[in-house]
Amino acid sequence: MIRIYNTLSGQKEEFRPISDDAVRMYACGVTVYDHSHIGHARGAVVFDVVVSYLRHRGYKVKYARNFTDVDDKIIKRAAETDMTWQAVAEKYTQEYIKDMDALGVGRPDVEPKATEHIPEIIDLVKRIVGNGYGYESGGDVFFSVRKFKGYGKLSGKSLDDMVAGSRVDVDGRKEDPMDFVLWKSSKPGEPAWDSPWGPGRPGWHIECSAMSFKHLGETFDIHGGGMDLQFPHHENEIAQAEAATGKPFVKYWMHNGFVNVNREKMSKSLGNFFTIKEILAKYEPEAIRLFLLSTHYRNPIDFSDQSLKDARAALGRYYSMVEALTEALGDYKGGAYDADKLTGVARKLHKATAAFRSKFYEAMDDDFNTAGALGAVYELVREVNRVTVDKVLSDGDQVLKDVLSASRDALSEASGILNLFQKTPADWFNRQAAGADASGMPSDDEIKALIEERKQARAGKNWKRADEIRDILDAKGIELLDGAEGTKWRLK
RNA sequence: GGCGACGUAGCCAAGUGGUAAGGCAGAGGUCUGCAAAACCUUUAUCCAGCGGUUCAAAUCCGCUCGUCGCCUCCA
Numbered sequence: 001m002i003r004i005y006n007t008l009s010g011q012k013e014e015f016r017p018i019s020d021d022a023v024r025m026y027a028c029g030v031t032v033y034d035h036s037h038i039g040h041a042r043g044a045v046v047f048d049v050v051v052s053y054l055r056h057r058g059y060k061v062k063y064a065r066n067f068t069d070v071d072d073k074i075i076k077r078a079a080e081t082d083m084t085w086q087a088v089a090e091k092y093t094q095e096y097i098k099d100m101d102a103l104g105v106g107r108p109d110v111e112p113k114a115t116e117h118i119p120e121i122i123d124l125v126k127r128i129v130g131n132g133y134g135y136e137s138g139g140d141v142f143f144s145v146r147k148f149k150g151y152g153k154l155s156g157k158s159l160d161d162m163v164a165g166s167r168v169d170v171d172g173r174k175e176d177p178m179d180f181v182l183w184k185s186s187k188p189g190e191p192a193w194d195s196p197w198g199p200g201r202p203g204w205h206i207e208c209s210a211m212s213f214k215h216l217g218e219t220f221d222i223h224g225g226g227m228d229l230q231f232p233h234h235e236n237e238i239a240q241a242e243a244a245t246g247k248p249f250v251k252y253w254m255h256n257g258f259v260n261v262n263r264e265k266m267s268k269s270l271g272n273f274f275t276i277k278e279i280l281a282k283y284e285p286e287a288i289r290l291f292l293l294s295t296h297y298r299n300p301i302d303f304s305d306q307s308l309k310d311a312r313a314a315l316g317r318y319y320s321m322v323e324a325l326t327e328a329l330g331d332y333k334g335g336a337y338d339a340d341k342l343t344g345v346a347r348k349l350h351k352a353t354a355a356f357r358s359k360f361y362e363a364m365d366d367d368f369n370t371a372g373a374l375g376a377v378y379e380l381v382r383e384v385n386r387v388t389v390d391k392v393l394s395d396g397d398q399v400l401k402d403v404l405s406a407s408r409d410a411l412s413e414a415s416g417i418l419n420l421f422q423k424t425p426a427d428w429f430n431r432q433a434a435g436a437d438a439s440g441m442p443s444d445d446e447i448k449a450l451i452e453e454r455k456q457a458r459a460g461k462n463w464k465r466a467d468e469i470r471d472i473l474d475a476k477g478i479e480l481l482d483g484a485e486g487t488k489w490r491l492k
Numbered sequence: 493g494g495c496g497a498c499g500u501a502g503c504c505a506a507g508u509g510g511u512a513a514g515g516c517a518g519a520g521g522u523c524u525g526c527a528a529a530a531c532c533u534u535u536a537u538c539c540a541g542c543g544g545u546u547c548a549a550a551u552c553c554g555c556u557c558g559u560c561g562c563c564u565c566c567a
């Protein structure tokens with residue numbers, strides 16, 4: 001049984017989709033006016049895992065994530081550069097897709113764009129106005145929050161408190177300071193579409209309601225986004241949708257926590273953000289993913305170089321386990337075994353694998369607790385190491401090999417869900433950090449020649465020369481690994 | 493001012509009523525010509541502080557202190 005923390009109720013609830021086997025889910029994507037930062041990556045990765053896990057648990061999921069491609073910030077950005085607003089939107093849409101692909105975030109089933117849903121948006125505004133929840137004033141159409149009695153139910157705010165907070169701008173055209181724009185009239189040169197209220201463009205919140213209606217229906221299962229979208233964005237989406245349909249909009253609301261820097265929110269306005277590309281230039285995509293998934297999605301996570309380095313080291317530990325496991329099993333495919341007849345290490349490993357499966361699924365079922373799930377992964381990693389390290393498995397160890405391959409299967413199932421640990425150990429350890437300067441690197445042949453020379457030196461007990469060669473390569477960032485079957489090398 | 497979240501080892505981080513997962517770093521060991529890498533072992537008498545409820549609390553309740561977020565564009 002999967003339990004989800006629902007922002008709407010403020011507690012974890014048993015997950016019961018509206019229809020038995022199909023889940024419809026929407027996550028707010030980005031407004032495409034700039035490169036995306038690691039905070040955007042967190043939301044995308046988190047909901048990617050949610051979708052992946054739901055699918056693994058047998059649900060058919062239709063997942064939509066939008067692009068808001070018409071907005072004040074895009075217009076502003078276009079004015080600052082010599083690009084059209086369409087070119088700005090298109091450029092950053094493509095950049096976002098590149099970033100997500102690099103991070104191993106699966107493509108949603110639908111990636112709707114606001115500009116491709118203008119007729120739907122206009123229809124929705126008409127419905128809202130027709131139902132008495134919206135009004136036109138000076139070419140703009142506003143939503144009347146006082147008329148919608150559920151206003152504030154998501155964010156737990158009351159209209160009177162918000163107004164008392166007095167941080168709302170006073171706009172003479174609004175009937176109430178908290179009313180928000182559904183449709184705004186366009187000034188000359190701004191993007192504009194014909195509408196019953198004259199040429200204009202959508203307000204900020206309306207596109208998500210219109211697009212989710214079109215692709216998922218008027219009531220759907222899960223809607224996700226960052227914590228800061230709770231108010232006003234999602235509150236307004238609910239108001240618009242339910243004012244139009246009179247039906248509940250979304251069953252489960254999920255909000256991911258922020259990425260902080262020095263314990264402060266990372267944001268465009270504070271200027272303390274790191275773009276995904278900047279981080280990808282220094283760290284492997286899987287290190288970033290592991291970092292993002294190693295904290296529960298609702299808690300804040302602090303970004304730092306140390307955290308990324310920790311994640312990278314943890315990945316190395318996993319891949320070392322895979323390497324040893326692969327060597328121990330060789331080509332052996334594994335087969336069924338009788339758990340009741342196991343003894344010694346085989347029995348212990350079998351139990352550890354079973355424990356892993358239950359802990360992993362228990363954690364994921366509990367509001368997608370990836371941090372707990374990863375803890376379970378590493379417990380099994382240790383157990384596997386105990387078996388494979390310094391141990392040559394002979395043909396007589398067939399049962400142990402069967403158990404080992406069952407452990408391998410369990411780990412790879414979990415890895416698939418998280419989309420982590422997907423490389424081969426060779427690829428991981430010979431990684432070249434993206435963007436690293438490859439000049440001055442000796443060729444593979446040169447390295448091999450030096451290793452061979454060192455081997456001769458060592459055979460002749462010429463330790464001085466052997467150490468010299470090791471130092472030469474070390475200075476080039478190449479690390480030598482002396483093992484039983486000879487010397488291997490990798491980039492540090 | 494209103495609403496809310498959080499405070500667990502040197503660092504990161506699970507656990508939310510039954511006696512502290514996991515990762516990084518550190519220490520010891522195995523291996524090695526010596527190293528490195530890897531692996532194993534180990535590292536919180538205790539979960540911000542003070543009270544309370546309970547047979548039993550890091551986990552529930554109250555208060556205090558501290559940090560952060562939302563209330564305005566923001567993932």
